[in-house]
Amino acid sequence: MSVQVSPEELEEYRDFAVEVATKAGEMIKKAFYKTKTVTNKGSGVDPVTETDKAVEKWVIGFIKERYPEHRFIGEETTDLDAPFDFRDDLTWIVDPIDGTNNFVHNVPEVAFSMGLTANKKVIVGVVNLPVLDLMYTSMKGHGSYCNGRKLVTGSVEELKKSIVIYDTSVLRTPWNVDTVLKNVRNIITKTHGLRTYGTAAVHCCKMAEGHAQAFVEYGLYCWDFVAGLLIAQEAGVHVMDPDGGPCDLMGHRILMGCTAKVANELSAMITHHKMHRP
Structure with missing residues (x-):
């Protein structure tokens, strides 16, 4: 049976994602200016820091507290060697730090990314760049925004x-x-x-x-x-x-x-x- 999401619920989920992204961004920004502890996931070009793990742990707990019936897929808590258990259920998909190499090397393009899917389609998306103070938000069928400014892509034809x-x-x-x-x-x-x-x-x-x-x-x-x-x-x-x-x-x-x-x-x-x- 497909998942039905009302307009009111969609807005609620968007606001929740912004709330999570704001708090996660504060954690990332605070750690950005400190010395990082870095390990690697399988290769020397795929680093992970204590902040990646701490942010995802907090996000999981916060989602479970607010929406215990929802599912979760996150970078640091998912088995990368097996197919993901991706279902039609409402599912939060989170990258605690997208751009960990940037984070390690103090490059400010560091993002917290959080999307919500229903019936395996994305219905809410929030990306927070806390070091640059940029918050991107979107709901399915309602446009995209950066810090409240509506976004429209370019129109080049070639x-x-x-x-x-x-x-x-x-x-x-x-x-x-x-x-x-x-x-x-x-x-x-x-x-x-x-x-x-x-x-x-x-x-x-x-x-x-x-x-x-x-x-x-x-x-x-x-x-x-x-x-x-x-x-x-x-x-x-x-x-x-x-x-x-x-x-x-x-x-x-x-x-x-x-x-x-x-x-x-x-x-x-x-x-x-x-x-x-x-």
Whole structure:
């Protein structure tokens, strides 16, 4: 049976997500200026800090207290070696710190990302950049906002006139590294330029704001882009899988364009990565 969410409940959930993101942001900002304790999850390029763990632990407890019947998927408490138990139920999907490498190196593009799904579709998305004092919010069918300002993506009609966001920290197998270099060359020679900010949540918000006109990223988990996906869509961004089909929250990749034409041009121009995720 599908989950039904009333307009009043939708607004309640959005307000709750903002409340959580605000508190989590305070925790992140306080820790940002302190010495961090860093460990790695399987490789030297996937760090985790005590703040990642502390924020997620607090969020889980707060959600259970307010909505004990809701489900939860979080980066630091999910088994990455097995398929996720993703259901139609109301599910909060959280990345306590998206951009942990930025956090470790004191780069201010650090985000708390929180999305709510119902029937496996995103209905609420909140991304907080506490160091930069930017709060992005969105509800399905109600637009996207940054600090209360309504967002509308750009309107460029050609990829060659676009700024493209392409994250180069994808899985670093030799094949993927070669693919990154090939794609970077294509992007910088055939567009207005390439940008990368080290966090998929921020990349999605940049698209929503019109700061870039195309974006593609591989090697993601659902918590990296669940909130940003809705924020971008509600601002008018065309969202799809890099191969051209619908974007799958469990598909580990995403492609966006300010228009469908730009998105399809980027899809056709790049070499797609080989992903090995559960």
